[in-house]
Amino acid sequence: MLMIKNFTSIFWTNTDASTNQLYTYFGIAAGCILFLVIFFTYYFSKKYRAKQPDELPEQKEINHKFELFILILAICITAFFLIMSINTMQQIQDIPENPKPDLVITGHQWWWEAKYPQSGVLTANEIHIPVGKRILLEVNSADVIHSWWVPALGRKIDMIPGLKNYIWLYADKPREYLGACSEFCGIEHARMRIRVVADTEEDFKKWTESQLEPVITQATPLFDKGKALFEQKTCTNCHGINGTPFSENIGPNLTHFGSRKRFLSDMKPVTRENLKEWLTNPQNVKPGVKMPNFIFNPDEIEALTEYIYNLK
Ligand SMILES: [Cu+2]
Numbered sequence: 001m002l003m004i005k006n007f008t009s010i011f012w013t014n015t016d017a018s019t020n021q022l023y024t025y026f027g028i029a030a031g032c033i034l035f036l037v038i039f040f041t042y043y044f045s046k047k048y049r050a051k052q053p054d055e056l057p058e059q060k061e062i063n064h065k066f067e068l069f070i071l072i073l074a075i076c077i078t079a080f081f082l083i084m085s086i087n088t089m090q091q092i093q094d095i096p097e098n099p100k101p102d103l104v105i106t107g108h109q110w111w112w113e114a115k116y117p118q119s120g121v122l123t124a125n126e127i128h129i130p131v132g133k134r135i136l137l138e139v140n141s142a143d144v145i146h147s148w149w150v151p152a153l154g155r156k157i158d159m160i161p162g163l164k165n166y167i168w169l170y171a172d173k174p175r176e177y178l179g180a181c182s183e184f185c186g187i188e189h190a191r192m193r194i195r196v197v198a199d200t201e202e203d204f205k206k207w208t209e210s211q212l213e214p215v216i217t218q219a220t221p222l223f224d225k226g227k228a229l230f231e232q233k234t235c236t237n238c239h240g241i242n243g244t245p246f247s248e249n250i251g252p253n254l255t256h257f258g259s260r261k262r263f264l265s266d267m268k269p270v271t272r273e274n275l276k277e278w279l280t281n282p283q284n285v286k287p288g289v290k291m292p293n294f295i296f297n298p299d300e301i302e303a304l305t306e307y308i309y310n311l312k
Helices: 002-008 017-047 064-092 201-212 221-232 272-280 298-309
Strands: 103-108 111-116 121-124 126-130 134-141 146-148 157-159 165-170 176-180 193-199
Touching (some): 017 064, 103 157, 121 126, 121 201, 134 146, 221 298, 272 298
Parallel strands (some): 103 134, 126 193
Antiparallel strands (some): 103 111, 111 121, 146 157
8 A cells, every 4th residue: 555655646745645545546446447448349359350251250148147247346346436435525524513714715706815814814816824734724705606626735625605615725745736726717717726835834934924014004205106006096996905994805915915926816926027017907918807907107007016016
């Protein structure tokens, strides 16, 4: 078993061992059946082929005993996997009666909102979790059905408006884990990617603290101009910034936007250039996106970029 486990860990890094084990058994059984079907198709096509052009190949009567054997075998295999699957489901779905989630993710068209009820952190798109700890994740949706799936961290789960669903996440290595929305949710569904950053306990603490820090309110004059524009141009109707009166969440919370590596649900790295391109016309970058084109002039773009980029 150990060898098989080492082998599958090439593809699956999580230590949600029960899922991996089930997956391995399914793989082996399906592989054997595939091999037998191909082998016998080839073997019988050779063996019973007509040797002469008008020869009638040997005709066989149905073999009831053999049929019965195959039937029982199929029932046994199915029963084995049914029991294994139910077992695994029970092991991975041990959600407490009154769940207190470590992390709440809300799916939006087409981005992810992440709340940490224990610490009060509220962020978007770049999701951090501590390594080596089981994280109870609550998912729901603000609009249509989305589906959360980061294969290496656990199974897939639907995000349904008005319903709270729960799963456990577990990361065994400090690295980044990729996933994607896996329920068609509209025009930008394909670009609704997920990036989960698994930090060591220390890094996670640091990250949490940095996210709880108050947002900077002053920097350069350009920053101030951007800040004023942000409020005048109705950005605050959709984007929340902690510590200000603006808490809307039609779009991602921007409090510490500059501290994130990527934005637009993992589509682009956070750079000044990409931010400018985004603000110049969001519809060019992500067609159909729920943020209008404000038709800014280059000075306004400069100022807004300076402001948002410095929200660290
Ligand atoms: Cu989606």
